[in-house]
Amino acid sequence: MDFIRKMFVLCLIVNYSRVASAGREPIRCQTVIIGTGIAGAYAAYKLAPTLKSDLCVIERHAYDGGRIIDVSEAPGGPRWGIGAIRVMAEHVNMRYLAGLFNITLQPGMGTEYVHTAGRDYFRSVDGSTRGRAAGCMTTRLSNACWTDAQIVQAIVRHTRAHPEEVDRFPDFRDLVRALVGTEGLAFLQGFTRFNTFFAQSHSPASMLDFLEWEYGWKDQRIFYTVGGMATFVQRLMDAVRSTSARVFHNQTIVQMDADVSFTLRSPTHTFLADEVIASIDPFNLKQVRGNVAAALVRSREFQSLLPHVVSTVTAWWPARWWERVPINGTAGRLTRYINHELCLNSMDIPVFPYGIAQNVSRVVYDDGQCLPLWRKLITNRTTPDAQDIHLHETRNMSDPLVTAVMKYLRAAFPGVKIPLPRKMLGMLRENAWHYQRAGSPFNDLDIRRWSRAPLPGRKLALVGEAYNSRHAMWSEGALKTVMAVLAFQYGMSYPCVDAAGQPEYKTDFAKCTPATARNRT
Incomplete structure (x- = not known):
């Protein structure tokens, strides 16, 4: 008792x-x-x-x-994004807020360097470089030699004209393969900076909604936020x-x-x-x-x-070694490197004053190619846990994360002397962005x-x-x-x-610009 x-x-x-x-x-x-x-x-x-x-x-x-996280190399120093870093010209609402709050946006356009199928291609990030110099191929949608962006736009136009074809395929990759062939799908996978778009399983309706907007911009300018x-x-x-x-x-x-x-x-x-x-x-x-x-x-x-996992690695350097990378046939500074054959996947380099002054670059942006490797190096785990964002910061140049990144960088740029970084920060995010699962009955x-x-x-x-x-x-x-x-x-x-x-429909860019969006105060 x-x-x-x-x-x-x-x-x-x-x-x-x-x-x-x-x-x-x-x-x-x-x-x-x-x-x-x-x-x-x-x-x-x-x-x-x-x-x-x-x-x-x-x-x-x-x-x-x-999920917007900005960091600095040292306390009190200039900040750099390890997630979101840019605003596009047709993001009229973000640009309006920038004007409203006196946030400085610096333009940053340069050259995209793509290595795929054993070959190098150089093109402007605004998509203005066309033809074989930028990488192109013919498909059953056109006898013309089209870039990856032109092929995506053709896929969107074709499926909007023939919606019955979309319903035949639960997986977006199967729809793309049917429209442009296995070779065309491989071409898109090699030239597109994200694995997510064409290498992973998604709902066709949802992905087409996204690509229609993502590849439909008339103004391709890119802006970066000071601060x-x-x-x-x-x-x-x-x-x-x-x-x-x-x-x-x-x-x-x-x-x-x-x-x-x-x-x-x-x-x-x-x-x-x-x-x-x-x-x-x-x-x-x-x-x-x-x-x-x-x-x-x-x-x-x-x-x-469907949440997508993304890993990034950001590094601060004693010198801007990427400025010594040879760019053939295209004017401008190197701002992006794409190579799905290496675990870097995609690399972002600032070509705007605020970023240049920091000697910083995002040397890894991986959304699928080598995620198990980066998960192990950043989280010291092989499977997800309940935490959605993992960070691993190091100034130890013997850290396995530094060793792996330097190995892939030197393989990507064998003719360039790349120094060890001053600091490296790895991030793994379980929920970086979202689409819909293959077979979903819903559109966006x-x-x-x-x-x-x-x-x-x-x-x-x-x-x-x-x-x-x-x-x-x-x-x-x-x-x-x-x-x-x-x-x-x-x-x-x-x-x-x-x-x-109607907030669910596409912006009418002809009528709406940051200057005309006056109802936000």
């Missing part, structure tokens, strides 16, 4: 400590925004002036930015903090329930809310408990989403409409790049998911987001 009494008292103590550690008195908010990446920060920026202290913004990290891409988030959150909105950091939401209202729990706090805007990607949402999270994860739309528009109100009758929305695969990879895509929610649930107007004021 004494044992039972003691166990009862112990249970009371344990339960009391759990209640105390769960934030004691619940924090009541009218609206909760989960996450301060670009999507969550923009949502908070737009709602904070109206909701004031009725708005709660919850971030799991000690910093704002989410790093996280500057956008910092300026947005500075504006939020100037209001009475409540911002909570180091608060990972581990449980999401709903009865009359939403109950959100972190290890230390409980939040009660009438409305929730959740900038949580599928990888992390799967780790949340509760009836709301379970209902989202069970949905067919959610199950169709279906997913975007679902994410605006995934649980009927509940004021809940999912935002972020994961729910807009037409704009996969880009901050612009994350912004557009928020604008759709603000337009359809909060009555805000975004006539320059997309044609006819």
